[in-house]
Amino acid sequence: KAVHSINPDIYVLQGAGISSGKDVYDVIKNGAVATGSSSGIFKAADPAAMIEEMIHAVRKAWDELHK
Numbered sequence: 001k002a003v004h005s006i007n008p009d010i011y012v013l014q015g016a017g018i019s020s021g022k023d024v025y026d027v028i029k030n031g032a033v034a035t036g037s038s039s040g041i042f043k044a045a046d047p048a049a050m051i052e053e054m055i056h057a058v059r060k061a062w063d064e065l066h067k
Helices: 002-006 021-029 047-065
Strands: none
Touching: 021 047
């Protein structure tokens, strides 16, 4: 909110510390328009499942914000 109060055209992205779907969900719900994760995926026991979890989380958060 603070960034957008200065300039609404700035997109906020959080990439550090993202290691689960919950992290992705929380970041989007708190105002980021995107997130990234590499080590969270590559270090997961099942990287493909983690990608699915993260995609589901971002979709859920985005849908809740833009009802």
